[in-house]
Amino acid sequence: MTIPWDSKANSWSSCTRLDANFTPEYFNSSITANKSVKCEKWIYDTSVYKSSAVTEFNLVCDDAHFRVMADSLFMVGALLGSIIFGDMSDRFGRRPIFFLSLVLQVVFGLLAAAATEYYTFMLCRLVIGSTTSGVFLVAYVIAMEMVGPTKRLYAGVVCQFFFTTGYILTAAFAYFIKDWRILQVALSAPGIVFLCYWWFVPESARWLITKGRGVEAKEILLKAAKENKVTIPEDILDNLLTKTGMANGDLPSEQGAREKKTRARKATLFHLFHYPNLRKRTLVILFSWFVNSGTYYGLSWNTSNLGGNDYINFLLAGAVEYPGYAFLLLTLNRWGRKAVLCGCMIVGGVALLLTSVVPSDMNWLIITLAMIGKMVITSSYGTVYVFSAEQFPTVVRNIGIGAASTSARIGGILAPYTLLLGDQWRPLPLLIYGALALCGGLLSLLLPETLNKKLPDTIEEGEMFGIKHKDDDALDGNMDDVFKN
Known part of the structure; x- marks a missing residue:
């Protein structure tokens, strides 16, 4: 009454x-x-969650929008962290910035568990998001720089496998730990264990070489060769370092430094939008990153809106990433980047769109389609990293990837707010993600294939990359005849 x-x-x-x-x-x-x-005041149902930030801070009704703000601020932090810690790792080295990020992540993770009001909690989430970029992205770069070109795909996918393992463990921790503060401590404290990596993880030899610290790089390479029972003749190693002007720890020549600075001044983000072919590819890439990131994180956070058991849904959303990444190992260097990216985004888009026509009493089918979407979006998200780096000319490659990463973070920032639309109609968030993924997949057809192609170095080469000339078919035919003989 x-x-x-x-x-x-x-x-x-x-x-x-x-x-x-x-x-x-x-x-x-x-x-x-x-x-x-x-x-x-409110009385909450504690049958599923004993306590949460939502129930403790009363983030309901008029304050319901604060529920997603913490997740959105986490992604804002990830954006800032990729810029701040990325630049610091280029300046001061991969190793020290990795451990600085790790310490800050642990400290603010524990502070978040002790937050007495929501604004402090959101501030901690912002810092945790930034340090997560520092920890994961710098670790990813270290892994890439520790292996040769033929092993980079495998190293990158292995890093993602461990990311997925952490995803699944989060579901397990949450199932057994019902209090959100204790759960926050349980997820943050294990970072302390990884501080022991200080005695095992060396500085990146590639970074040392670029900074003119050839002697240190040589010591690390020789130690790695010894550990792997591989012999590297010192004359070959010295010759490699000599070509970079750093055999004895000498800095690169002043002329080389001036040329590098000149190239850096000439190549800017503006060039990616000034030329029509580059502009088209850049816009497609930015949209692809935006869609993949927004859809990936949106599907990850939407598991509680799918119906059924929240813990199982979250666990499944992590488990399907394993076949998603394994698929890349089997296909990316065989089928090409374009086919994998386009195919995965279209399949994911169709699967998510179909959730809107499934009867509400067939919840198992909605969950199945959502998990198919999550699996293939995981594959496309992994592909877009590789594909984008190969699309941009060398002189603006870092700038292009930085812009693409920013676009991805914007997608991640907006993803939590998209989930609020589910309060109006449950399938609406999945419908939006599906439509965007389908559009992104079709637009990726505009990108040229890069597998086994000579990548562009200059802006001019980048503008002409992927444009087929009349003489290309004749040239390809002649080359086929040469290799037949």
Whole structure:
């Protein structure tokens, strides 16, 4: 008798109550019938979650938008962290910045567990997001720089496998730890263990070479060769370092430094949008990163809206990433980047769009389609990293990837807010992700294939890359004849 009916939610209201107290004064007063007022306190269902930040800080009704703000700020932090810690790792080295990020991540993770009000909690989430970029991205770069060209795909996928393992362990921790503060501590404290990597992980030899510290790089390479039982003749190693002008720890020549600075001044983000072919490819790449990131994180955070068991849904959303990354190992160097990216995004888009026409009582089918979408979007997200780096000319490659990464972070920042649309119609977030993924897959057809192709170095080569000339077919035929003989 005291709770009004919410016609939008088609259920009794959780945010308002009837302004009635059943006292004589109430009945004798001239109060509008069925007048409702906002609730001041709430009683929460603790059958699934014993406690959460939502229930402790009352992030419901008019404050419901704060529920997604912490996730959005996490992605803002990831954007800032990729810029700040990325630049610092280029300046001061991969190793020290990795451990600085790790320490900050642990400290602010523990502070988040002790937050007494929501604004402090959100600030901690912002810092945790930035340090996550520092830890994961710098570790990823170290892995890439420790192996040769033929092993980079495998090294990158292995890094992602461990990321997925952490994803799955989060579901396991949450299942057994029902209190959100204890869960936050349990997820943050293990970072302390990785501080022991200080005695095992060396500085990147490639970074040392670029900084003119050839002697240190040589020592690391010789130690690595010894550990792997490989013999590297010192004359070959010295010759390699001599070509970079650093055999004895000498800095690169002043002329080389000036030329490098000149190239850096000439190549800017502006060049990617000044030339029509480069502009088209750049816009497609930026949109692809935006869609892949937004869809990936949106599907990860949307598991509680799929129906069924939240823990199982989250676990499945992580488990399907394993075949998604394994698929890349089997196909990326065989089928080409373009086919994999386009195919995965289209399949993912169609699967997510189909969730809107599935009857609500067939929840298992909705979950299945969502997991198919998550699996193939994982594959396309992994592909776009490699494909994009090969699309940009060498002189603007880092600039291009930086712009693409920024676009991805924007997609991640907006993803939590898209989930709020599920309160109006449950399939709507998946419908939006599906439409965007389908558009991204079709647009990727505009990109040229890069597998086994000579990559562009200059802006001019980048503008002409992928444009087929009349003489190309004749040239390809002549080359086929040469190799037949």
